[in-house]
Amino acid sequence: MDEKDQITYAADIVSIKEAHRRIGPYIHRTPVLTSGSLDSLAGKQLFFKCECFQKGGAFKIRGATNAVLSLEDDQVAKGVVTHSSGNHAAALSLAAKLRGIPAYIVIPKNAPKCKVDNVKRYGGQIIWSETTVQSREAVASKVQQETGAVLVHPFNDKRIISGQGTISLELLEQIPEIDLIIVPISGGGLISGVTLGAKAIKPSIRIVAAEPKGADDAAQSKAAGRIVTLPHTNTIADGLRAFLGDLTWPVVRDLVDDIITVDDREIVEAMKLCYEILKVAIEPSGAIGLAAVLSNQFRNNAAWKNCNKVGIIISGGNLDLNVLWESFS
Amino acid sequence: MDEKDQITYAADIVSIKEAHRRIGPYIHRTPVLTSGSLDSLAGKQLFFKCECFQKGGAFKIRGATNAVLSLEDDQVAKGVVTHSSGNHAAALSLAAKLRGIPAYIVIPKNAPKCKVDNVKRYGGQIIWSETTVQSREAVASKVQQETGAVLVHPFNDKRIISGQGTISLELLEQIPEIDLIIVPISGGGLISGVTLGAKAIKPSIRIVAAEPKGADDAAQSKAAGRIVTLPHTNTIADGLRAFLGDLTWPVVRDLVDDIITVDDREIVEAMKLCYEILKVAIEPSGAIGLAAVLSNQFRNNAAWKNCNKVGIIISGGNLDLNVLWESFS
The missing domain is CATH 3.40.50.1100 (Rossmann fold)
Structure with missing residues (x-):
């Protein structure tokens, strides 16, 4: 029995199912969107779990x-x-x-x-x-x-992690055949919940984190084998600037299969595809999963060659659009 | 028996159901979104049928x-x-x-x-x-x-009208309790199909057209009792500049309950709400239904006082957003 088997993580399928029963009446069951054009671009079948449509515009x-x-x-x-x-x-x-x-x-x-x-x-x-x-x-x-x-800490909290994990229950009920999920990573609350939920339901599923290059503390942490924090961050993805906590780090360390980093140019390009092809109004952090699946780092990774049905969590849609409205006046 | 009973319209529930069977494998069953914030603004429960997520970005x-x-x-x-x-x-x-x-x-x-x-x-x-x-x-x-x-005419065609009518089959299956549907009107293909489908399934349902003031030929036609065309049109809603045809006019004349006209300022305001609250990326024509439900012309109309569950068809989402992308570079 190796060390991992003895670890108890901050949430589990029981706490996640409890959370879903508790919050069910107050949240949206968000739809999953698909696009033939984006599938062609990615060379994979993509399933977008649209948490931008969630109450408050985010998961x-x-x-x-x-x-x-x-x-x-x-x-x-x-x-x-x-x-x-x-x-x-x-x-x-x-x-x-x-x-x-x-x-x-x-x-x-x-x-x-x-x-x-x-x-x-x-x-x-x-x-x-x-x-x-x-x-x-x-x-x-x-x-x-x-x-x-x-x-109520934004991510380093068992109840928060369990709540975010309810996304996995819905997504794997909506599209059971998904074999990989790409999740934005910041403090790690979302990815911890999603990972603990998804791997409990479907142990073979792979989880890949998507992180901005200008705030790549999670990628650095995983490489170093310990929590790394950064003196400063620099990315357009304002929702992805936090660092891992002691409850989220063990999940990222042990159960998240890989972390893909993308630069701001790739994030803006993915936002453009989300608005123009998928027709969802999202914020930069919400586009990072699509940016990751389109990146060379993902495409050239042999580990994902056989993962063809990819869930992408669009985390949120809160973006200042004044420049757009001013153009109409 | 009055004259109306003898009229055969360009489509009916049979041709619409046939269309749905024919096109089902090639189209998206688009989701219906809701928003507590927009319900509060409108004073009604709103159900947005999001055809902006349809293949090609429109119905x-x-x-x-x-x-x-x-x-x-x-x-x-x-x-x-x-x-x-x-x-x-x-x-x-x-x-x-x-x-x-x-x-x-x-x-x-x-x-x-x-x-x-x-x-x-x-x-x-x-x-x-x-x-x-x-x-x-x-x-x-x-x-x-x-x-x-x-x-293949864009609207004055039985097969086109029947195809657009498939929206009603889906919407009334998704939210059977809807008692009024607001539909953008241009050449009338969409509203004819939606009306013929919806009133066959649920005869008590009301249908209201939403039209730009700068291209209000349908409102003028309904008032005059004959097809009116305009020497020119002037509206931001580029998809709503066509005039009624001889197959769509009888439906608008007999079965569409009312036509609400809104100006471009109201359309842009509704677009803003769609992007910022509903998080859908839409074009001006797609926002006109929300503009109509928020207009005084609608609010002050006693006929709709008891219609509390309102379906709104978001017709499409194809908009040039370069000004937004340029702001990120």
Whole structure:
């Protein structure tokens, strides 16, 4: 029996199925889209799980709702608090609204306006921080002490990971024959949940992470065999700038089969295909899975030669489009 | 027995069901999306039938495929020809490719580039015309004589109308409780098919057309009780500039319950909501149904007070987005 068999990960198929029962009435079962034109480009059959159509415009509502509904009444009486560049922030605001409790949201100054607007729309109370992870965490900690609110971390949390894992239950029910799933990676909450869910249902399935070259801490971590953080990040994919946590790292280390990194030019090219061919309005982080499947790093990897039915998780669709609207006026 | 009972319209539930069986293997069953935020804005429960996700990016493939597959071998041996501002053009090219015959496409010079690109992508042979209906028809007629190709009219054709009507079969299967459907109107092929299909399945259902103020020939026709054409049109909705034909007019006259007109500002506002809230990448014509349901003309109409579950057909998603991509470079 080797070491891996003894590891207990942060979530499992039981906690993921529990999460799905808990959040089912409050989330969308998002559709899976396909495109003959994109299949031809990729040389694979692609299945796009469109979490951009999820409530709040991203998958984050799954984990946030699971976390907020899991808490006892006395735990949440004073509200919830988090720090997030945007999509988890909006999701937690929405989940808190559902439960009738306040949500305190620490947002870095460089968050996209549309994501901040979503937080306001769902009634979250915004507290600004600097852009570094250190500042975000310090401000959240201060708010937590002052308000007595419960911290709901954006990814390093069992309830969050279990909630995000519900995507696998739906996707493998919608398209059981998928043999590989490509998942954006940032802090690792999404990919941990998806991996733990999918490999429990279908052990032969492969999971590939897609990461921006300008924030490739996960690829570096996997290569080094330990969590690597970066002094700074530089990518258009504003949702993919966080680093792995101690709950997500073991899943990435042991169960994620590979990490493909792509540059911002490839991400924009994939966004263009998503808007113009697939007709989905997505954010850069949401396009990275398509960018990965079209990259040479993926195409030239013999390990994926026999994987022909590829699930791609389009994680979210919150993008400032003012330049487009101004062009019509 | 009044006069209406004696009228036979261009399609019926039999021809529509036949069309669905014929085209089923070649089209997408498009998903229906919902949004709590848009429901709140409209004060109704909205169900968006997303034909922007259809093959070719618009509903047009339904009618075009039905027409091309309905023809006998000797009829289509020399190919098909049409004139279209874009979406029917691409759809006919795709349908012809399916059958291995040439498609000759007459396109007015002012068609959006992305629609012309779609025609090229699907292997259609492009012949340019001036922008008027007269020029489009004259050039198509000439091509028809020279090549021996069969004309497949974009809307004034029983097979086209039956094909577009398949949307109703799907929509009322997906959401049977819908009590009103809002449909963009141009030449009337889409709304005729949808109306004949929906009212056969559910006679109590109401059908409302949405039309741009700058091309309001259908509203004027309905008011005058005869087909009215306009000397010129002026609207951002490039897919909604055609006039009714003799096969579509009787349906609009007798069975379409009302026509709501909206201006270009309202169309752009609805587009913005579609991109930013619903996360679908659509063209102006595709947004007009949402614009109509949000208009005062609709809200203040007592006839729709009890219609609370509204189907909206998002007709297509082919829009030039270069201004957006340039902003990333």
